[in-house]
Amino acid sequence: MTHLNAASSAFLEALAADLPADSLRQPEPRYLEEPRGRHQGQAAAIALPRSVQEVSSILRRAHHARVPVVPYGGGTGLVGGQVSSEGPLPLLLSLGRMKAIRGIYPQENVLIVEAGAILADVQAAAEGADRLFPLSLAAEGTAQIGGNLATNAGGVNVLRYGNTRDLCLGLEAVLPNGEIWNGLTRLRKDNTGYDLRNLLIGSEGTLGVITAAALKLAPRPRHQGTALLVVPSPEAAIDLLALARDLIGEGISAFELIHKQGLQFVADHLPDIRQPFDTAPEWCVLLDLGLPEGRDPESDLITLFEQAMERDLVSDGVIAQSLTQSQEIWSLREHIPEANKHVGSIASHDISVPISLIPDFITRAGMALAKLGDMRINCFGHLGDGNLHYNVFPAKGRSRDDYAPLRGEISRVVHDLVADCEGSFSAEHGVGRLKVGELERYGDPVKLAAMRAIKQALDPHGILNPGAVLRAG
Amino acid sequence: MTHLNAASSAFLEALAADLPADSLRQPEPRYLEEPRGRHQGQAAAIALPRSVQEVSSILRRAHHARVPVVPYGGGTGLVGGQVSSEGPLPLLLSLGRMKAIRGIYPQENVLIVEAGAILADVQAAAEGADRLFPLSLAAEGTAQIGGNLATNAGGVNVLRYGNTRDLCLGLEAVLPNGEIWNGLTRLRKDNTGYDLRNLLIGSEGTLGVITAAALKLAPRPRHQGTALLVVPSPEAAIDLLALARDLIGEGISAFELIHKQGLQFVADHLPDIRQPFDTAPEWCVLLDLGLPEGRDPESDLITLFEQAMERDLVSDGVIAQSLTQSQEIWSLREHIPEANKHVGSIASHDISVPISLIPDFITRAGMALAKLGDMRINCFGHLGDGNLHYNVFPAKGRSRDDYAPLRGEISRVVHDLVADCEGSFSAEHGVGRLKVGELERYGDPVKLAAMRAIKQALDPHGILNPGAVLRAG
Numbered sequence: 042m043t044h045l046n047a048a049s050s051a052f053l054e055a056l057a058a059d060l061p062a063d064s065l066r067q068p069e070p071r072y073l074e075e076p077r078g079r080h081q082g083q084a085a086a087i088a089l090p091r092s093v094q095e096v097s098s099i100l101r102r103a104h105h106a107r108v109p110v111v112p113y114g115g116g117t118g119l120v121g122g123q124v125s126s127e128g129p130l131p132l133l134l135s136l137g138r139m140k141a142i143r144g145i146y147p148q149e150n151v152l153i154v155e156a157g158a159i160l161a162d163v164q165a166a167a168e169g170a171d172r173l174f175p176l177s178l179a180a181e182g183t184a185q186i187g188g189n190l191a192t193n194a195g196g197v198n199v200l201r202y203g204n205t206r207d208l209c210l211g212l213e214a215v216l217p218n219g220e221i222w223n224g225l226t227r228l229r230k231d232n233t234g235y236d237l238r239n240l241l242i243g244s245e246g247t248l249g250v251i252t253a254a255a256l257k258l259a260p261r262p263r264h265q266g267t268a269l270l271v272v273p274s275p276e277a278a279i280d281l282l283a284l285a286r287d288l289i290g291e292g293i294s295a296f297e298l299i300h301k302q303g304l305q306f307v308a309d310h311l312p313d314i315r316q317p318f319d320t321a322p323e324w325c326v327l328l329d330l331g332l333p334e335g336r337d338p339e340s341d342l343i344t345l346f347e348q349a350m351e352r353d354l355v356s357d358g359v360i361a362q363s364l365t366q367s368q369e370i371w372s373l374r375e376h377i378p379e380a381n382k383h384v385g386s387i388a389s390h391d392i393s394v395p396i397s398l399i400p401d402f403i404t405r406a407g408m409a410l411a412k413l414g415d416m417r418i419n420c421f422g423h424l425g426d427g428n429l430h431y432n433v434f435p436a437k438g439r440s441r442d443d444y445a446p447l448r449g450e451i452s453r454v455v456h457d458l459v460a461d462c463e464g465s466f467s468a469e470h471g472v473g474r475l476k477v478g479e480l481e482r483y484g485d486p487v488k489l490a491a492m493r494a495i496k497q498a499l500d501p502h503g504i505l506n507p508g509a510v511l512r513a514g
Numbered sequence: 515m516t517h518l519n520a521a522s523s524a525f526l527e528a529l530a531a532d533l534p535a536d537s538l539r540q541p542e543p544r545y546l547e548e549p550r551g552r553h554q555g556q557a558a559a560i561a562l563p564r565s566v567q568e569v570s571s572i573l574r575r576a577h578h579a580r581v582p583v584v585p586y587g588g589g590t591g592l593v594g595g596q597v598s599s600e601g602p603l604p605l606l607l608s609l610g611r612m613k614a615i616r617g618i619y620p621q622e623n624v625l626i627v628e629a630g631a632i633l634a635d636v637q638a639a640a641e642g643a644d645r646l647f648p649l650s651l652a653a654e655g656t657a658q659i660g661g662n663l664a665t666n667a668g669g670v671n672v673l674r675y676g677n678t679r680d681l682c683l684g685l686e687a688v689l690p691n692g693e694i695w696n697g698l699t700r701l702r703k704d705n706t707g708y709d710l711r712n713l714l715i716g717s718e719g720t721l722g723v724i725t726a727a728a729l730k731l732a733p734r735p736r737h738q739g740t741a742l743l744v745v746p747s748p749e750a751a752i753d754l755l756a757l758a759r760d761l762i763g764e765g766i767s768a769f770e771l772i773h774k775q776g777l778q779f780v781a782d783h784l785p786d787i788r789q790p791f792d793t794a795p796e797w798c799v800l801l802d803l804g805l806p807e808g809r810d811p812e813s814d815l816i817t818l819f820e821q822a823m824e825r826d827l828v829s830d831g832v833i834a835q836s837l838t839q840s841q842e843i844w845s846l847r848e849h850i851p852e853a854n855k856h857v858g859s860i861a862s863h864d865i866s867v868p869i870s871l872i873p874d875f876i877t878r879a880g881m882a883l884a885k886l887g888d889m890r891i892n893c894f895g896h897l898g899d900g901n902l903h904y905n906v907f908p909a910k911g912r913s914r915d916d917y918a919p920l921r922g923e924i925s926r927v928v929h930d931l932v933a934d935c936e937g938s939f940s941a942e943h944g945v946g947r948l949k950v951g952e953l954e955r956y957g958d959p960v961k962l963a964a965m966r967a968i969k970q971a972l973d974p975h976g977i978l979n980p981g982a983v984l985r986a987g
Contacts, residue, residue, distance in 0.1 A: 148756065148870045149900075193705050204703060207680070222960040227868040229899040230677060231938035232666050232716055233945055233953055234983060235965045239712035243705055260759055283621065286733055290806035291764045333763035395700040397621045426702040427622075465704040472706055480706055487695040491972060492708045498971035499964060510707060 045507060047129035048085035048108045056088070056132075059098045064089055068133050072113060075124040077389075079475060082124035084111065087133040093213060093221055093252040099134060100250065100504075101219025107502045110134050112246035114188020115159065117180035119391075120473025122192065122245045122509045131507075136187050139252060145170045150258040151210065151227045156187025156251050163256070172258035173331075175202035175294075179375055187251045193243035195469030197295045197374075200425035201331075202259060204469070206242045211255035214241055217248070217500035227255050240495070245471050246506040248499050262294070262331025266338020267367035269299075270346065270358035271322040275400040278326050278424055281354045285328065288348070289341050295329040296425035302434075303377040303421045310383035314376050315369050317359045325358075326424070327374050329367075377421055381432055387416065387444040388451045390431040394464035399427060402462050406431065409454045413447055415439075428468040431455060456483065472510045480510070518980060520602035521558035521581045529561070529605075532571045537562055541606050545586060548597045550862075552948060555597035557584065560606040566686060566694055566725040572607060573723065573977075574692025580975045583607050585719035587661020588632065590653035592864070593946025595665065595718045595982045604980075609660050612725060618643045623731040624683065624700045629660025629724050636729070645731035646804075648675035648767075652851055660724045666716035668942030670768045670847075673898035674804075675732060677942070679715045684728035687714055690721070690973035700728050713968070718944050719979040721972050735767070735804025739811025740840035742772075743819065743831035744795040748873040751799050751897055754827045758801065761821070762814050768802035769898035770847055775907075776894045779853035780846060787849050788842050790832045798831075799897070800847050802840075850894055854905055860889065860917040861924045863904040867937035872900060875935050879904065882927045886920055888912075901941040904928060929956060945983045953983070 046052075057065050065086050073082035090096045103110045109131035113123045125131050136157035143153040147170045154163055160181040167174035176189060178196030188194075190212070194205045202208065211226035224238055241249045272278045275298065282296050304321035307314050318325075328345075330338040342360045349355040361367035381389075394402050403420060410416055415436040422429040433451050435441050444451075456466045456479060466479045481489070489511075496503070496511055507513040519525075530538050538559050546555035563569045576583045582604035586596050598604050609630035616626040620643045627636055633654040640647035649662060651669035661667075663685070667678045675681065684699035697711055714722045745751045748771065755769050777794035780787050791798075801818075803811040815833045822828040834840035854862075867875050876893060883889055888909040895902040906924050908914055917924075929939045929952060939952045954962070962984075969976070969984055980986040 146868070146870060148752065149868055151868075195703055195705075199703060206709070216960065216964060220960045220963070222964070223958055224961060226936065226938070228866045228936075228938055228941070229869075230668055230672060230866045230896075230901045230941040232668075232942055233938055233940050233949075233957060234716075234961060235721070235968060236679070236709075236712045236716055237961050237964055239709045240968075243707075243709055248708070260763070279621065287807065290733070334760065393701045393703045395619070395622055395624075396702075397619060423703075428703045463699065463701075465699070465701050465706055467706050468701070468703040469705055476706075484706060485696055487689065487693040488697060488707060488710050490693070491689060491695070491710055494971040495708060495713075495968055498967040 044107065045109050045129045045503065046107050048132045052106050052108055053086050056099065056102055059102065060090065060095055064095065071116065072133055073124065075121050076117060076119060079121060080124065080126045082126050083130055084133040085130040087135055089135050089138050091138050093215065096215045096250055096252055097219045097221050100215050100217060103132060103504050104218045104502060107504060108132060109504055109507045111506050112191065112250050114185040114191065115180065115183045117184045118188065118192060118473060119470050120467070120475045122471060122473035122506065125474070125508060128507055128513055134250065136185065136252065142166045143253060146227060147172055149227055151255055152258055153225060153253060153255045154186055155253045156185060158186050160184045160186055160189060167258050168261065171261055173261045174256060175259055176205055176208055179378055186254060190242050190251050190254055191244065191246050192471040195423065195426070195428065197297065197423065199423060200296055201291065201294045206239060208257045209238065209242060209254050210257055212238050212241060212251055213253040214249040214251045217505045225253055225255050243471070245473060245510050247496060247510050248505065260333070263334045264332045264336060264338050265367060266330040266332070266342050267361040267370050268328045268342045268346070268358055269317055269325055269370050270328060270349070270355045271318070271325045272355055273353065275324060275403055277354045278324065279396060279399065281326060281349055282425055284349060284352070284354065285345055288345055289330060292330050292332045292336070293328065294331045295327065297327040297374055298421055298424035298429070299325050299327060299374065299377070300420050302417055302419040303380070306380035306384050306419060307373060307376050310380045311376050314373055316373065317370065322357065327370060381419060384434050385441045386432045386434050387441050388433045388448050390452065390455050391468050391470045392431055392455065392459045392464055392466060393426065393428040393468035394459060394462040396427040398462045399424065399429070402458060406455055406458050409458060410451065413450060413454065414444070474509055477508070477510065477512055517580065518582050518602045518976065519580050521605045525579050525581055526559050529572065529575055532575065533563065533568055537568065544589065545606055546597065548594050549590060549592060552594060553597065553599045555599050556603055557606040558603040560608055562608050562611050564611045566688060569688045569723055569725055570692045570694050573688050573690060576605060576977050577691045577975060580977060581605060582977055582980045584979050585664065585723050587658040587664065588653065588656045590657045591661065591665060591946060592943050593940070593948045595944060595946035595979065598947070598981060601980055601986055607723065609658065609725065615639045616726060619700060620645055622700055624728055625731055626698060626726060626728045627659055628726045629658060631659050633657045633659055633662060640731050641734065644734055646734045647729060648732055649678055649681055652848055659727065663715050663724050663727055664717065664719050665944040668896065668899070668901065670770065670896065672896060673769055674764065674767045679712060681730045682711065682715060682727050683730055685711050685714060685724055686726040687722040687724045690978045695722070698726055698728050716944070718946060718982050720969060720983050721978065733806070736807045737805045737809060737811050738840060739803040739805070739815050740834040740843050741801045741815045741819070741831055742790055742798055742843050743801060743822070743828045744791070744798045745828055746826065748797060748876050750827045751797065752869060752872065754799060754822055755898055757822060757827065758818055761818055762803060765803050765805045766801065767804045768800065770800040771894055771897035771902070772798050772800060772847065772850070773893050775890055775892040776850040776853070779857050779892060780849050783853045783856035784849050787846055789846065790843065795830065800843060854892060857907050858914045859905045859907050860914050861906045861921050863925065863928045864941050864943040865904055865928065865932045865937055865939060866899065866901040866941035867932060867935040869900040871935045872897065872902070875931060879928055879931050882931060883924065886923060886927065887917070947982055950983065950985055
């Protein structure tokens, strides 16, 4: 990588001359804050282009001036990919003004949208055409689809519909040199050259700026069914998933594992959230079905519950009798991250391991952490994908600051164990700036060398999101 | 790209010394033949390694000596990606000895297999674990899974299960410099860096040699249903697909359009293949269902047929009453390519367009070709994916040689029209060597420049499959 220059006043003035009047401004503080408060960002200005041509002008000038550019979506990323605190002062690039739905093709199950559209608005646009855009995650009211693509976001429906990567057919993007790639195809099959689309998806704004996407829609399930089932163990939860798949086929949209600790945090800090059980069970599973016309999810869930009871895979449970009850169950699941915030974690881990190794991982991680001290663990997440949020909290009555000296060791223990299970230290949140060291430690060295070669090839001056994913040169 | 050297005797001797005794030999003629006889290949020798380490030794030496290496799978590719006839004499690299199933994980729906395994053997291994590996295509008895991955093969089940790309979780591969990338993960979610897996998949052996893959399995459908339905037009076929999706949900595994011309070619040249209709209908659709326990495909197909009759979407049809009848219907579909071979096409096109534009494309292409002369068109394929095999044949009583002067123009007309519909000139077969010019003509220039930069970054000497996908430097 070559030497980068700060975004100077001269640079900003020249850039302002390229763009309409109100395209550059001082960034509001929210653009410089990392959601979990891990570090403070810096930026000379924020650019707010209205078109792919304007994004191209910005990158072209930054490329020639060797000025760092940090792309900013909804700002909900949890690994610092959107917040730069080191190196020459960068330009922030928000796609927030590019939020048009460019087209909906219900017959093709395709929607074309600009990168700045809020995820919830994309979902609503699909629903307006009687279709489903299945990406669903806690931050959907703020997150932008461009950021979801840049980070290959996951969420609760991955089990059935895949990650964001799997929901994208084509991209329009601006490469680091300012060139516009028009890859906005609606095709299901196109084998004409290297897969630039998937290379940009998940590259966290380091290889190009996604400006629009052709997204896959799905038929809208006609009937939803939701259950919260008490399971004796994570092993039983995995067997329950297999049984559910045998009985219900592809209709299972979500399969979420919840630990007692999460329910207790919600009870302690969000007492208005309704809890379905008098005593929080050690483990439970949220199961969600979306079925076509002519199928009855409630009866499927009752059959599943009965067969699971016979096999000792569940001991208790509630099956939603109405949309309101379904929403109540989901609300409980969705408020766990907020309750976690109230408690204040020592360390959070967004890990995945092969599904069959999950029970073993949970046991071993609990034992290893117990040796380090008295802590509370809230382990929850997308069991069907092998993806757990493994978050570590202070013992009752103590503060996270008490554990500050242990924090590095805690994450090391968890991530070493993940590596031992051939798992991933970042299942759905990405690498950003917070996990660059983890990638260097746990990543395959040959893959890392290939990544550096690709970064150098597409962004020879290293202007795009320097320090994210790969250490700045 | 730098200058390449032919695989000399000195190079082969040094290579032989690195490898076990019988690892190098003269290639049998079949390794130098392109299946449609478009050109004749050349090679100094064929290497048959038994392990990823041996593949690494071969590429390391070729990289240092700047000797071209052409990876060879099952040899069934239709675009010349495996047959090199130009440039310094290359080394062929067959993965045929690396065909072990390394592991099956039914609980995780994962199978790990080496690249040289025959696709049909991979399907059988999955079935042995009561699972489905859904990739299915005419050449499955010969094609190797490594070649399927390198070309991102499609086939008849893409509608439901996706392309080969969508069926792969992880790869082991050797990069052009001989380094081994261990990316053989069984994880469903892993956001730790650039998507090297999808970059190698579909790169047709130009960026790395895939040596093993972790593949996704699916639950094995318990009940199959097959129908061949006569539709009045391609428009009606598209509406029929929408109706089928509404009624049957995700259970539709294949939806194939067949034109009268294909049925007639089969009747003329393969008279033993049973034809279900006395008079070949202008258009018909093969619909295949795979349903879980408790569902009855025959009754679903009858309901679909009745509702489609009411809406004038079908006029006649047969619904298989037994596995034998289902196989008979499939046999008819699967013998169309063989019948085509007997007739001898002037030009074949593996194209895709957005699904809603298919009827328009078929009409316009037919009119445009009629202006060029008297020809027969066999248009068939994977309608649900927007993918048609649009093959052009001589008029009855004439030979393909009569049309030789027209061949370039025919393909130009078809591909120009595809481009006008924002389609692809290679939906599932890839670029290989036969379509390099098409990629240069129709491909996005910014994407092409990015592809060349990536090729240069990962294969600076250009040793891997030179002349495939990108013109040799």
